[in-house]
Amino acid sequence: MSTLANDGRNRQLFMTRFPQGEAGPGDFEVREAPMPEPKDGEVLVEAHYLSVDAALRLIMRDSKDFLFRVQPGDLVRGGVAGKIVESRNPNFKPGDFVTGGLGVQNYAVSxxxxxSKVDTSIAPLPQWLGGMGVSGLTAYFAVTEECKPGPGHTMVVNGAAGAVGSIAGQIGRILGAKVIGITGSDEKGKWLTEELGFDVAINYKKGDLYEQLVKAAPDRINSIFDNVGGDILNESLRWIALRGVVLLCGSTSQYTQEKMEGPSNYIWLGTMRARMQGFVVYDYADKFAAAQAQLAQWVKEGKLVMRENVVDGDVGDFPDVFQRLYHGENRGKMVIRLQAASA
Ligand SMILES: NC(=O)c1ccc[n+]([C@@H]2O[C@H](COP(=O)([O-])OP(=O)(O)OC[C@H]3O[C@@H](n4cnc5c(N)ncnc54)[C@H](OP(=O)(O)O)[C@@H]3O)[C@@H](O)[C@H]2O)c1
Structure with missing residues (x-):
């Protein structure tokens, strides 16, 4: 028997047209659907938190270039943390907490x-979408497997106050590097240095970014953890160190552009014998559990802070909250806590 915690209505968010520039509320529509019924082998999941990810904008375009896409008429893709409310699958029981890419809706059958079953005694449920979820795992593997920081290494992280960047910079510090975070406000910069242990924070909206990097990293930059691309990446490339690494995690500044642009300063990679490295977190799926154990251990030891930027709302609030990411309004992982659900 199902034990529904909310009003039993299933609201779903559909994309109605390709967005121009930033996606906004006019690009989406909420529809109400009948409560889905699990068949043999399936479960019914009640969503408690919706993950709000910058990367979604990248796949909302009229292009066949991406494995995952959202096209007009599609349910909006997105990660969910929620509870099993009905199970006809022996691997799950009612009351289990899970995460998965179930889309922007209140209920889903799977x-x-x-x-993935998650243990809320190790970390609270929304953290399994953030620091203990895809964002934290992305930071962990990109830093440990590709940037490989240590004492004497200077690492620059852009998008540093975001979900991935805030964890990446802290891991760099834990491993002994000097870490410089680039973000879009003094207030977020203060958070990075005073609460997360970054050595230096740079506000890219103030002053000359290149000059600030040269001052903060007199011995040049050994790794650039790039979340945003665009001018911020381009200016950083001029100061890459010999055999440095440019880790291409994401390019948020380009996702809203009709024509994405690459960095003209790539020529410095040649003279400095540096490399740009592509990266997809799912390549490391078989090591996720071990990484989550390490991340949880660092949190327990007080070395790592995971922060979720929780916004109370419903499925229909998703477009507005999504837009806020592009205005730099989040610190840490942006999630929506659904109003009607039981925590
Ligand atoms: N490769 C992988 O496997 C993988 C996995 C997960 C995520 N990613 C990528 O990682 C990146 C970060 O994701 P996230 O979830 O952590 O997002 P996020 O950083 O939490 O959110 C977006 C942040 O980006 C910054 N931003 C927005 N528009 C910008 C612009 N035009 N120029 C510069 N900065 C801008 C804003 O901060 P400011 O105030 O600093 O501007 C904003 O707070 C994304 O590009 C995503 O696609 C990659």
Missing amino acids: DGTGL
Whole structure:
């Protein structure tokens, strides 16, 4: 029997047209659907938190270039943390907490594929979408497997106050590097240095970014953890160190552009024998559990802070909250806590 915690209505968010520039409320529509019924082998999941990800904008375009896409008429893709309320699958029982890419809706049926049980005694439920979820795992593997910081290494992280960047910079510090965070406000910069232990914070909206980097990293930059691309990446490339690494995690500044642009300063990679490295977190799926254990241990030891930027709302608030990411309004992982759900 199902034990529904909310009003039993299933609201779903659909994209109605390709966005121009930033996606906004006019690009989406909320529709109400009947409560889905799980068949044999399936479960019914009640969403408690919706993950709000910058990367979504990248796949909302009229292009066949991406494996995952959202096209007009599609349910908006997105990660969910929620609770099993009905199970006809032996691997899950009612009351289990799970995460998965179930889309922007209150309820979803799943056959268990891509659904992960999470232990809320280790970390609170929304953290499994953030520091203990894809954002933290991305930071962990990109830093440890590719940037490989240590004592004497200077690492620059842009998008540093965001979900991935805030964890990446802290891991760099834990591993002994000097870490410089680039973000879009003094207030977020203060958070990085005073609460997260970054050595230096640079506000890219103030002053000459290149000059500030040269001052903060007199021995040049050994790794650039790039979340945003665009001018911020371009200016940083001029100061890459010999055999440095440019880790291409994401390019948020380009996702809203009709024509994405690459950095003209790539020529410095040649003279400095540096490399740009592509990266997709799912390549490391078989090591996720071990990484989560390490991340949780660092939190327990007080070395790592995970922060979720929780906004109370409903499925229909998703477009507005999504837009806020592009205005730099989040610190840490942006999530929506659904109004009607039981925590
Ligand atoms: N490769 C992978 O496997 C993988 C996995 C997960 C995520 N990612 C990528 O990682 C990146 C970061 O993701 P996230 O979830 O942590 O997002 P996020 O950083 O939490 O959110 C977006 C942040 O980006 C900054 N931003 C927005 N528009 C910008 C612009 N035009 N120029 C410069 N900065 C801008 C804003 O901060 P400011 O105040 O600093 O501007 C904003 O707070 C994304 O590009 C995402 O696609 C990659």
